[in-house]
Amino acid sequence: MSSYAIDLEAQRREVQYPNGIPVNFSKKLDLLFPAELPADALDPLLSAELDLVGLLADIMRTDSGTAVGEVIEVLFKRPRLPKQFLAAIRETYALLLDEDQYxxxxAARPSIGDYVRLSTALIRVYGVDLGKLFGSAGSSAPDGATSSPTSSGTTDSTPGASGFAQDSPASSDSAG
Structure with a gap:
């Protein structure tokens, strides 16, 4: 019997819904989504044609006074976006469900609210943070040289280990 340093199969079995994520869509329709989100399921949302990253960048650059105003301003510049976005969502669901379930x-004619509620719930179960997916590519990359300490010595004011707090008599004295 082999011993593995990393056993992804064991980790997959340990997910909360090892046989898939059951969804009661309606009295007549139960769906079963994969236990783990396949990486390619996000491809329609991350496509260059949809350009959600560009959309978010445009929203960040607008000078509108409100978030709603910013979104509306950007949507007017991309009139095909709502239809493209809905198509990408449908394509994502087609990748997640088997052909018959899809x-x-x-055929159940899901509403926009159905898509929003179901997608939000699946995002929670899958543990996907869309903010991190759509975050700025350069935001986590270092811009310059690695920083170095200003001094090679230590001081008494620095705690010796993480998690240790120093006593602060001034703050405890002011409690009265």
């Missing part, structure tokens, strides 16, 4: 799902 056909039943579409």
């Amino acid at each position: 056909e039943q799902f579409i």
Whole structure:
């Protein structure tokens, strides 16, 4: 028997829903989504044609006074975006569900609210942080040289180990 340093199969079995994520969509329709989010399921949302990263960048650059105003301003510049976005969502669901379930799902004529509620719930279960997915590519990259300490010595005011707090008599004296 082999011993593995990393056993991804064991980790997959340990997910909360090892046989898939059951969803009661309606009285007539139960769906089963994969236990783990396949990486390619996000491809439609991350496509160059949809350009959600560019959309978010445009929203960040607008000078509108409100978030709603910013979104509306950007949408007017991209009138095909709502239809493209809905198509990308549908394509994502087609990747997540088997063909029969997807056909039943579409035949149930889900509303925009259904897509929002179901997507939000799946994002929570899958543990996907879309903010990190759509974050600025350069935001986590270092811009310059690695920083170095200003002094090679230590001081008494620096705690010796993480998690240790120093006593602060001034703050405890002011409690009265």
